[in-house]
Amino acid sequence: MARSDDRHRVARERARESILQAAIEVFSERGVPGASIAEITHRAGVAQGLVNYHFGGKSQLVAAVIDRWFETLFGIPTVDGTADERLAGIIDGALTATGFALPVQRAVFAMQQQPDTHRLFAESETRFLAQTIASEDIVRQVFRDRGAADPPLEEIMLRTTLEGIFMKYAVYGDTYPLEDARRWVRRLYGLPEPEAPLPLQLAPRNPDARTRASGAVRPVD
The missing domain is CATH 1.10.10.60 (Homeodomain-like)
Known part of the structure; x- marks a missing residue:
């Protein structure tokens, strides 16, 4: 039995x-x-x-998808080491996660913008509030250890930068230079160049890169 x-x-x-x-x-x-x-x-x-x-029902299914997105974000492993090493790990982990979880990223970004589903997003955010605060505090401590004058603002602006990359990659797909964006963000914070590329299957970078929405179009049944 x-x-x-x-x-x-x-x-x-x-x-x-x-x-x-x-x-x-x-x-x-x-x-x-x-x-x-x-x-x-x-x-x-x-x-x-x-x-x-x-x-x-459908609304509860939408909420479950949003919950999965939060679970993906909070499942990003942290890196031990100096403040710079931890910051590099946060950047690389976040960008790797967006590459692995592109469909859920696309779905949730759309939900954030629509009035009907934005409410569900806010409700899910509340369910994950403790984890959200803990995650924010980890990043703020990194900036505090780096001697930043305003760690809360630095955390917000890093999140804004990474979320902007997430959204552009979701919109432009293979035409968006994700690996180069990663290196650009590292340089923004004075971090060393990475020793290896992101563990993702990315399209080769076109030297004359131009982002186009067609790069994210997939066949629809």
């Missing part, structure tokens, strides 16, 4: 994760208004009723 219960639990967890991943893909391709539960469950290979079973 216990083994059968374990199999059912694993099957439920797999179905839930399949729905969540399909929702991330469909939301990133079509936006929340243009995405249907039918399309999401078809892509996930599950019955439509499982969305209500696991999430409760």
Whole structure:
């Protein structure tokens, strides 16, 4: 009986994760208004009723996608060492995460801008408030250790810079020079050049780089 219960639990967890991943893909391709539960469950290979079973409805599924985005952000490992080494680790970790999690980045950035889903984003942010504050404090301590006059402002401006890169990469895809942006941010803070590229499959940099939205277009079924 216990083994059968374990199999059912694993099957439920797999179905839930399949729905969540399909929702991330469909939301990133079509936006929340243009995405249907039918399309999401078809892509996930599950019955439509499982969305209500696991999430409760479309709004709750949207909230789960936003939660996954926060979980991804807070899952970025920290680096030990000097203040400069820790700052370089924060920059590299954040940019690596955006490369690995591009569909959820695209989906959530759109949700942040729309009135209907911005409320859900704010609610998710509240659920992760303690982790958000802890993450901010880690970065502020780095700037404090570097002798910054205003560590809170430095943290806000670093986050603004990185989020700008996230958004541009989400919009321009392969035409956005993510590796060069990483090196530019490091130089901005007087950090050494990285010894190795980001662990991502990035398109080769065009010396005459020009960002175009076509670089992020993917085939839609």
